[in-house]
Amino acid sequence: MFLFVFVVSCSSDDDGTMELTGTGMVKIEFDNSMAGDDLLLSTSSYTNSQSETLTVSRLNYIVSNFRLTDEDGNVFTYPKDSGYFITSEETGNTEVVLSDVPAGRYTSMTFGIGVDQEKYLQGAEGQGEFLTEAEETNMMWSWQAGYKFLNFEGTFTSATVTDATDFKIHMGSHGSSLNNYKETTLALGTEALVSDDLSPIIHLVVDASAILDGTNKISLTEQAVIMVSEEKSPKIAVNASNMFSVDHVHNGDGSSH
Amino acid sequence: MRYLYWIPLLLALGSCSDDGEYIEVEQDERLTVTLPSNFPPMVYDVEENPPTKFGFALGKKLFYDGKLSANGFISCGFCHEQRFSFTHHGHQFSHGIDDLEGTRNTPSIANMAFFSEFAWDGATSHLDLFPIIPITNEVEMGETMTGVLQKLQLDETYQKEFNAAFEEGGVSHENFLKALAQFMVMMVSYNSKYDKYVRSEDGVSLTEQELQGLNIFQEKCASCHTTDLFSDGSFRNNGLAPNPSLNDIGRAEVSGSVNDNYKFKVPSLRNVALTAPYMHDGRFGSLESVLNFYRNGVQDSPTLDPLLKSENGLGIALTENEEQALIAFLGTLTDEQFINDERFAEY
Numbered sequence: 001m002f003l004f005v006f007v008v009s010c011s012s013d014d015d016g017t018m019e020l021t022g023t024g025m026v027k028i029e030f031d032n033s034m035a036g037d038d039l040l041l042s043t044s045s046y047t048n049s050q051s052e053t054l055t056v057s058r059l060n061y062i063v064s065n066f067r068l069t070d071e072d073g074n075v076f077t078y079p080k081d082s083g084y085f086i087t088s089e090e091t092g093n094t095e096v097v098l099s100d101v102p103a104g105r106y107t108s109m110t111f112g113i114g115v116d117q118e119k120y121l122q123g124a125e126g127q128g129e130f131l132t133e134a135e136e137t138n139m140m141w142s143w144q145a146g147y148k149f150l151n152f153e154g155t156f157t158s159a160t161v162t163d164a165t166d167f168k169i170h171m172g173s174h175g176s177s178l179n180n181y182k183e184t185t186l187a188l189g190t191e192a193l194v195s196d197d198l199s200p201i202i203h204l205v206v207d208a209s210a211i212l213d214g215t216n217k218i219s220l221t222e223q224a225v226i227m228v229s230e231e232k233s234p235k236i237a238v239n240a241s242n243m244f245s246v247d248h249v250h251n252g253d254g255s256s257h
Numbered sequence: 258m259r260y261l262y263w264i265p266l267l268l269a270l271g272s273c274s275d276d277g278e279y280i281e282v283e284q285d286e287r288l289t290v291t292l293p294s295n296f297p298p299m300v301y302d303v304e305e306n307p308p309t310k311f312g313f314a315l316g317k318k319l320f321y322d323g324k325l326s327a328n329g330f331i332s333c334g335f336c337h338e339q340r341f342s343f344t345h346h347g348h349q350f351s352h353g354i355d356d357l358e359g360t361r362n363t364p365s366i367a368n369m370a371f372f373s374e375f376a377w378d379g380a381t382s383h384l385d386l387f388p389i390i391p392i393t394n395e396v397e398m399g400e401t402m403t404g405v406l407q408k409l410q411l412d413e414t415y416q417k418e419f420n421a422a423f424e425e426g427g428v429s430h431e432n433f434l435k436a437l438a439q440f441m442v443m444m445v446s447y448n449s450k451y452d453k454y455v456r457s458e459d460g461v462s463l464t465e466q467e468l469q470g471l472n473i474f475q476e477k478c479a480s481c482h483t484t485d486l487f488s489d490g491s492f493r494n495n496g497l498a499p500n501p502s503l504n505d506i507g508r509a510e511v512s513g514s515v516n517d518n519y520k521f522k523v524p525s526l527r528n529v530a531l532t533a534p535y536m537h538d539g540r541f542g543s544l545e546s547v548l549n550f551y552r553n554g555v556q557d558s559p560t561l562d563p564l565l566k567s568e569n570g571l572g573i574a575l576t577e578n579e580e581q582a583l584i585a586f587l588g589t590l591t592d593e594q595f596i597n598d599e600r601f602a603e604y
Contacts, residue, residue, distance in 0.1 A: 125306060178514075
């Protein structure tokens with residue numbers, strides 16, 4: 001096996017395949033959608049498998065703790081102190097930029113949805129400016145001094161709810177009693193190449209319909225405002241962790257998309 | 258004008274001590290956090306946010322500053338009054354801006370650094386982050402964290418004080434919360450008559466009735482009001498009939514679990530003689546009423562704490578004589594030194 005790798009890498013060099021050195025950026029684009037359609041806030045409506053028709057007005061979520069794994073299984077963990085990001089469809093801030101990523105050929109990516117307990121329990125020291133950002137983007141869960149991991153809002157109608165009715169899905173951890181932080185791992189399909197000259201863009205498609213209509217079925221007709229539910233919040237957390245998929249990877253200098 | 262502010266700061270850092278001018282400048286210094294020998298270990302990690310002279314002074318100033326509220330008048334100290342062990346004496350519910358009223362009784366903030374969950378329902382599990390709750394509650398201080406920060410950032414005195422108190426200076430949320438936490442971490446109540454008795458200090462002894470009360474307490478109360486903090490920090494339903502106009506479900510609001518319905522944090526009993534009214538909703542005006550409730554008023558429900566349910570019935574059996582002894586004992590938990598400590602005083 002070692003010999004084989006050695007031979008392959010030698011021949012690669014012989015073929016002139018560049019050696020990756022230094023560091024680069026990795027940009028991750030979160031392209032929000034609804035079951036294959038573009039997500040247009042307060043504009044389009046979407047009917048799901050539960051025959052509920054949703055018009056979405058807000059989709060914000062926290063992504064965190066990014067880890068990139070290369071072809072040999074080496075893992076690069078992005079620094080925790082700067083590893084929390086809020087993506088927001090309404091502000092158009094849907095790109096996460098990881099800087100100073102060591103050169104490599106990355107084949108998979110893992111990240112969290114939300115804020116883990118370890119981070120929360122760092123107190124003021126751990127939250128820093130992230131707290132400010134969370135308040136500004138409606139992601140601070142102020143009554144429990146914590147974070148909404150997901151803020152998904154809009155209106156809906158169904159067979160029995162005929163007038164457009166507000167729905168609000170706020171999901172986060174429940175104090176010390178229920179941890180709703182979840183992680184997801186995605187194979188990149190194409191190697192993402194990072195070096196001094198290469199900064200890839202990983203384009204994710206985020207299917208927001210999965211939040212209610214994913215592995216777990218959540219009916220808005222039954223309950224339209226879900227914030228703290230021991231039964232439903234963990235199901236929504238699982239659904240949300242499954243809404244991400246890699247559409248494609250652009251290898252290049254990171255400037256074109 | 259601007260550089261003037263930097264001179265004391267630089268001097269404080271000790272880098273300009275040879276500039277030939279004899280200006281006496283205060284140095285920041287670490288404060289000693291009290292760890293009473295009869296207390297369990299402190300939960301708060303002081304190494305993450307060590308209280309310093311300037312940080313503590315800043316925290317105290319913030320604690321008593323109405324700028325933290327939307328209308329500029331409601332400070333933390335408005336509801337947390339020192340002479341009542343930092344509770345809102347005589348008020349069933351906390352009062353906030355525009356004469357709005359909350360739904361829960363203001364808890365004491367003595368010995369918070371020894372606990373791991375805060376507020377009646379444990380809405381937060383870190384002391385640093387607790388202030389967010391009252392500041393942003395629309396019937397308490399009605400502000401936003403960003404709004405508070407903007408007001409403080411415009412204040413040149415605060416700018417100086419933040420820079421002096423923290424290595425990574427600046428009026429930031431992190432430093433704001435750290436300063437408030439430093440003030441609270443220093444608030445340790447540990448010099449009541451009871452404390453001196455258990456630590457065998459100053460030849461203090463308890464009266465016969467107080468000793469009788471202590472024995473009854475250890476037998477009938479200390480399974481929830483544990484240690485010399487007089488609370489195990491857990492959430493329990495003590496059998497209060499829910500107030501129908503509020504129907505406050507307590508811990509279940511945080512956990513979302515029906516198993517937590519009507520559970521509230523076991524409060525510490527330190528300075529309890531000073532902190533009337535009692536219970537999460539301040540329904541009882543005296544300790545007699547509290548004990549009468551435990552004797553006769555405990556109501557059964559699916560989440561009633563099992564410790565209050567036995568084959569002999571609900572609640573805690575107490576004779577009139579035992580009740581008086583308990584009240585006498587609870588009086589020994591009053592810490593005059595704490596409520597008169599000038600370090601914590603508003604004026």
